[in-house]
Amino acid sequence: MTELALMDNLWVMICAVLVLFMQGGFILLEAGSTRMKNAGHIAGKTIFTVGIASLVYWAVGWGFAYGEGNAFIGLSDFFFGDFATAEEGLVGSVDFFFQLMFAAIALTIAFGGFAERAKLSAYIVFAVLFSAFVYPIVAHWIWGDGWLADLGKQDFAGSTVVHLTGAMAALAATILLKPRLGKYNKDGSANDLAGHNQVYTALGVLILWVGWFGFNAGSTLEVADAFFGYVALNTQLAAAAGAVAALFIAWAMTGKSDVPTMLNGALAGLVAITASCAFVAPWAAVVIGIVGGLIVFFSMKFFDKARIDDPIFALSVHGVAGVWGTVSTGFFATPELAAMNGGTAGLFYGGGLSQLGVQVLSVVACGAFAFIASYVLLLVTKAVCGGLRVSEEEEIVGLDLSEHGSYGYPESMPGSEKTGA
Amino acid sequence: MAGAKSYPTFNDKEWDAELRLLFEERLNTIHKQEHTSASLQESHEQIIKKAVCLALKKTESEWGKPPAHFAFFLMGSGGRLEQSFWSDQDHGLIYESSNEEDASYFLHLGRDIVYALEKAGYDRCDGNVMASSPKWCCSYETWEEQLKYWLREDRWETLRYTLTFVDARSIYGKHELVERLKQATFQFIKTQPRMIKRLTDNTGRLKKGIGLFNQLLVETKGVHKGKFDFKQIVLFPYVNGLRLLAIEQQILSSSTVDRFQQLPNEHDNVKKMKESFERLLEQRVKWQKGIDQYEHIHHLTIENLSKDEQRQLKIWVREGHRLYQTIERLLKG
Numbered sequence: 001m002t003e004l005a006l007m008d009n010l011w012v013m014i015c016a017v018l019v020l021f022m023q024g025g026f027i028l029l030e031a032g033s034t035r036m037k038n039a040g041h042i043a044g045k046t047i048f049t050v051g052i053a054s055l056v057y058w059a060v061g062w063g064f065a066y067g068e069g070n071a072f073i074g075l076s077d078f079f080f081g082d083f084a085t086a087e088e089g090l091v092g093s094v095d096f097f098f099q100l101m102f103a104a105i106a107l108t109i110a111f112g113g114f115a116e117r118a119k120l121s122a123y124i125v126f127a128v129l130f131s132a133f134v135y136p137i138v139a140h141w142i143w144g145d146g147w148l149a150d151l152g153k154q155d156f157a158g159s160t161v162v163h164l165t166g167a168m169a170a171l172a173a174t175i176l177l178k179p180r181l182g183k184y185n186k187d188g189s190a191n192d193l194a195g196h197n198q199v200y201t202a203l204g205v206l207i208l209w210v211g212w213f214g215f216n217a218g219s220t221l222e223v224a225d226a227f228f229g230y231v232a233l234n235t236q237l238a239a240a241a242g243a244v245a246a247l248f249i250a251w252a253m254t255g256k257s258d259v260p261t262m263l264n265g266a267l268a269g270l271v272a273i274t275a276s277c278a279f280v281a282p283w284a285a286v287v288i289g290i291v292g293g294l295i296v297f298f299s300m301k302f303f304d305k306a307r308i309d310d311p312i313f314a315l316s317v318h319g320v321a322g323v324w325g326t327v328s329t330g331f332f333a334t335p336e337l338a339a340m341n342g343g344t345a346g347l348f349y350g351g352g353l354s355q356l357g358v359q360v361l362s363v364v365a366c367g368a369f370a371f372i373a374s375y376v377l378l379l380v381t382k383a384v385c386g387g388l389r390v391s392e393e394e395e396i397v398g399l400d401l402s403e404h405g406s407y408g409y410p411e412s413m414p415g416s417e418k419t420g421a
Numbered sequence: 422m423a424g425a426k427s428y429p430t431f432n433d434k435e436w437d438a439e440l441r442l443l444f445e446e447r448l449n450t451i452h453k454q455e456h457t458s459a460s461l462q463e464s465h466e467q468i469i470k471k472a473v474c475l476a477l478k479k480t481e482s483e484w485g486k487p488p489a490h491f492a493f494f495l496m497g498s499g500g501r502l503e504q505s506f507w508s509d510q511d512h513g514l515i516y517e518s519s520n521e522e523d524a525s526y527f528l529h530l531g532r533d534i535v536y537a538l539e540k541a542g543y544d545r546c547d548g549n550v551m552a553s554s555p556k557w558c559c560s561y562e563t564w565e566e567q568l569k570y571w572l573r574e575d576r577w578e579t580l581r582y583t584l585t586f587v588d589a590r591s592i593y594g595k596h597e598l599v600e601r602l603k604q605a606t607f608q609f610i611k612t613q614p615r616m617i618k619r620l621t622d623n624t625g626r627l628k629k630g631i632g633l634f635n636q637l638l639v640e641t642k643g644v645h646k647g648k649f650d651f652k653q654i655v656l657f658p659y660v661n662g663l664r665l666l667a668i669e670q671q672i673l674s675s676s677t678v679d680r681f682q683q684l685p686n687e688h689d690n691v692k693k694m695k696e697s698f699e700r701l702l703e704q705r706v707k708w709q710k711g712i713d714q715y716e717h718i719h720h721l722t723i724e725n726l727s728k729d730e731q732r733q734l735k736i737w738v739r740e741g742h743r744l745y746q747t748i749e750r751l752l753k754g
Contacts, residue, residue, distance in 0.1 A: 192642045252633035254641045 001085055008222040009094045015218025016094070019101035022211030023050055025204045026108045030115065031408075032200030033260070033312045035193065037398025038116045040408025045120070046108055049127045053104040056131035061103055062096055064136035071147040074140050090221060098218065099139070102162050105215075106135045109166025110374070112314025113173030116180050116193075117395050120403040121385040129377040130169055137373070138165045138366050153362045154333060154343040154355065156231070157219035159275030159325035160366050167319030168370035170310070176378050177388055179309035181395050190304045193311070198259050205263045209239055212270050216277045227278070227340075234277040235270065238289030242269020245293030253297070260313075261300065265293035267317045272325030276332060278341045284332035291328070292321045326363050330356030431482035439475050440540035443468065447542050451506060456710075458702040462502045466592065469499065472541045473593045476533035484526055489518035491527060492594040493534065496550060500588035501660065502676040503702060507715035509544040510535060513557035513589065515564055515598045524560070531558045544715045550585060561598055568606045572616055580623045587664055590675040600673055607671040617669055621752045624661035627745060630654035630738040637723050637731060637738075648720035651705065655734065658741035659698050662748040666691065669752060678702075694744055701737050704730075 001009075027046045031039045053061075060078050067074030082092035090098075107130055114123060141148045142161050155161055184190055195201060216235045217228035246265020250258040269289035276288055299316035303309075310316065333346035333355060343358070345351030382388045389395075394402035398413075407413045450464045473493055481487075497511030498504045512534070516527050531552030539545055552558045559567060568586065571579035586606070591599040610616045628650060632638050639649050663680040666672075672683045681695035708726070712718050723731065 189647065192646065194642070253636070255629040255632055255638035256641055258641065 001087060004224065005086065005088050008224070009090055011223045011228070012090055012094050012098050012218055012221055015214035016098040016101050018211045018214025018218065019098070019105060020050075022105060022208050022215065023047075023108060025207030025209075025211055026105075027204070028200040028207065029204030029263075030112070030312050032197040032202075032204055033195035034116050035398070036196040036409050036412060037400055037407065039196065039400065040406065041120075041399035041403055042115060043408065044404065045111065045123055049107055049111060049123060050104045052124065052127035053107045053131045054100060056128050057100045057103045057136070058096075060132050061136040062099065064132070065099070065103075065139040066144050069140070069145070071145070071150065072141070073137060074144055095221075098221075102158060102215075103131055103135050103139070106158075106162045106166040106169075107131055109163060109314055109318045110134075110169035110173065112166075112312040112318070113170030113310070114177065115311040116399065117177055117389050118173070119385055119388060119390050120399075122381050122388045125381040125384050126173075126378060129381065130374065133377060134169060134370055134373045135161075135165055138370060141366065142362065148358075148362045148365070151358045151361070152343040152355070153358050154279055154329040154338070154341070155275045155326060155362070156278040156341065157216045157274045159271060159322045160362055163271045163274060163318040163322035164326065164363065164367055165370040167315055167317075167322055168367050169374035170314040171308070171319065172371055172374040172378055173388075174308055174310055174315070176375070176382070179307060180311065181392065183309045184307055188307065190307075195260065201260060201263055205266055209266065209270060212239070212274075216274055220278070231277045234280060234282060234285035235273055237282055237285040238269040238273030238277075238292065239266050240269070241286045241289030242266050242272070242293035242296070245269075245290040246297055247293075249294050249297045261297055264296045264300065264313050264317050268292035268296035268321035271318055271321040272328060274322075275325040276329040279329045279333040279337045279343070279346075281332070281334055284328075288325065288328045288332065292324055295320055295324055323363050323367070327356070327359050330359035431478050436475070436479050437540070440472075440537055443471055443475065443537075443541045446471075456706055458503075458699075458706050461506070461706060462504060465499065465504045465508075468541055469495070469538065469543070470592060472537040472543075473534055476530060476537040479533045479537075480526070480530045484529060487516075487530070488520070488523045488526055489516045490595045490598070491516035492591040492596055492598040493552065494589040494591040494599050496585050496588045496590075497546075500590040500675045502590070502678070503656070503660070505705065505709050505718050506712065507542070507544075507718045509715060510538050510546045511550045511585070512538075512552050513550070513586070514552040515559065515561055515602060517561055517595070517598065519560045519562055524555075524558075528553065528555065528558050556582075561602065564602055565605055568602070569609055572606075572609060572613070575619060577623065580620055584620060584623060584661075584664060587668060588675045603673050604671070607668060610668055611671070617665070618753050620668065621665055621749055624657070624665070624745075625749060627658055627742050628653040630742075631735055635735070637734065639723060640720070644716070645720045647722075648717075649723050649734075650719065651708070651721050652719035655701065655737050655741055656705070658745040659694075659701070662741075662745040663691075665748055665752055690747065691744065694740060697737070697740060704733070 023046055027043045031043045034042055058080055062080045063076055063078040064074050067076035069075035080096050085091055107127055110130055111123065139161050140146045142153050142155050143149065180193060182191060183193055212235055213232050217232040220228045220231060243262055243266035246268065247257050247262040250256065250261040269292045272288050272292035273285055277285070280288065296316050299320040300313055303315055308315065329346060331346045331348050333343060333351065334349050335345040338345050344355045347353060347356050378388065390399065390402055400407045447468045450468065451461065456464070492515050493512065494500065495512050498508050499511060514527055514531055516523065535545060535551050535553045545551065550557055568583060571583045587603070589599050589603065630638055637649055640646050660677050663677045666684060666688065667680045670684060672680055674680055674683060678695065678699060681692055681698065684692050708721055709718055726734065
């Protein structure tokens with residue numbers, strides 16, 4: 001193995017660990033955005049569903065995504081165990097490890113739609129089905145030998161593959177699960193079921209932000225020419241612009257500089273730039289981040305009004321911003337960067353509508369597939385588990401107690417002061 | 422109440438029956454009639470006075486005649502003659518005695534008044550600013566000491582109590598007691614020039630009502646989500662500003678309109694906003710008609726207002742905020 005290839009492998013390995021660490025960001029983000037009585041559950045489920053995703057992706061997911069097959073699905077390399085070395089490029093196991101982390105992230109995003117009301121058994125069954133039949137198919141279409149890859153679709157690190165796919169599953173879940181108790185009044189107006197710890201949420205966003213350099217810059221899959229630095233630059237600019245834009249729009253529209261909205265703005269900037277980070281100029285990364293930060297604010301309002309309860313804002317942050325990010329390369333991809341990384345230049349660089357068309361097509365196709373497949377698989381899950389949602393009483397006492405038998409914050413819960421004396 | 426004597430002249434049954442009738446009267450005179458802001462104040466005044474008389478009758482039936490002269494006064498919107506269709510209780514009591522037994526008498530009277538007013542449809546005050554609380558039911562001497570203490574203590578809460586008292590308006594008993602106490606307080610403030618600055622700080626936080634895109638800002642959280650906080654955003658800048666000027670100018674009147682009126686001509690730039698404020702009070706009566714709960718009375722549904730009404734509301738928001746800032750500059754130098 002050449003020294004350069006070794007460095008490539010080492011770089012991608014480090015990035016894979018950074019992406020795994022993003023789960024820590026999700027734990028804090030989700031726990032902080034939900035109520036105390038569900039905190040232990042929501043933190044703990046992230047760990048075991050990463051476990052399920054790993055086992056399933058190893059068994060069949062990788063094979064469906066990257067195995068030899070047709071334009072729609074891969075059909076080889078199940079139960080991955082390739083220990084062969086390679087003279088150039090990534091060895092199979094490093095590649096597998098990196099890709100697995102993306103699959104796990106998509107699953108965690110999907111579970112955003114489950115928050116505070118889904119049964120534990122539903123998490124388990126759907127984790128298996130999503131990791132086997134939803135994420136790998138979309139990954140195959142765009143990153144494997146699938147039909148969208150053939151069309152020159154640009155999705156550098158997964159605005160569509162990871163974020164939109166996860167968000168569509170979250171949408172299907174939140175529609176089937178229906179809103180949390182107390183979220184909506186009889187007249188249709190929404191209540192604010194505020195998360196219990198904004199500090200956790202902010203720290204979660206920062207950890208995600210750090211991990212995102214593994215996600216985006218690692219997606220170079222090599223260290224040659226240190227292009228990862230450019231990708232990191234665009235990533236940083238979009239996240240920054242997203243945070244500032246969301247803070248601004250929240251203040252301008254409501255008079256309050258809402259902290260959760262600002263945090264979602266940073267994430268929306270990150271999600272949006274994920275597709276385009278290797279294709280656009282830094283000024284465009286700023287614009288993409290700003291638009292991400294602005295649309296996430298309106299999207300949060302929209303879902304609230306539409307009576308779609310999205311406790312952790314997965315639909316707005318990963319779905320809406322994911323769509324925007326994917327489509328954005330159709331506008332902003334520069335000819336030089338497109339030549340380096342695939343596809344053609346965007347509309348603003350004389351590329352006409354062709355790349356934009358491919359981007360829109362991929363969003364529609366992947367979004368529709370992920371939604372429909374998830375919806376059907378959730379119905380299967382519902383049948384297997386005897387329902388997706390915990391009982392009213394269990395939801396009221398909280399999933400910490402009802403699903404796991406102990407509270408995440410035992411001292412802070414009603415009745416905890418009783419000593420039995 | 423354990424140990425209390427019950428006289429046949431006004432037993433509990435009669436007392437409750439009278440209060441039920443009073444509530445009926447309230448519904449008829451306040452809620453089932455068209456009102457101007459002034460007529461609404463008169464109707465409230467009648468109901469509140471009747472409630473106080475009934476409470477006094479009840480206390481007298483158990484404890485005998487009042488042992489000293491006293492004044493029962495309203496504060497808050499009642500004190501300022503700015504009540505809406507529903508309002509909560511803010512009131513206090515001053516009596517001319519420093520006897521401890523007499524203190525018990527008046528506290529008991531205060532409790533009966535609170536009960537009567539509650540039955541007449543006035544919610545209890547969350548902050549316990551009521552004549553049933555020893556803080557708001559004291560002898561004249563104690564009141565005087567307490568007000569000086571509040572001012573000297575110079576904490577946010579104690580200054581807020583002082584500002585609350587400044588809106589006091591006696592409606593029953595020896596009105597002069599309240600006036601004397603106010604005068605003494607104003608004098609005390611006059612001797613400490615920095616005090617007026619501290620009081621100005623106390624009400625200095627103006628709630629934003631108009632956003633960057635010239636839109637009216639509504640609540641983003643809580644039970645009033647989506648509604649416009651009329652009291653805090655529109656009413657309070659005028660009310661708080663004029664109260665501060667009243668303190669500085671030693672104007673005893675508690676109504677904001679009277680305070681406008683009684684300002685000396687040197688404050689012409691403030692005085693000229695009186696008509697606008699009067700129109701605001703009238704418009705508020707129209708907007709709040711039909712709201713059937715105290716909890717919701719101060720929050721407007723913007724969608725129910727016409728474009729012209731929304732435009733006018735914005736004019737008031739801007740004018741009120743400018744007015745408060747002008748007064749703030751004037752008093753803080």
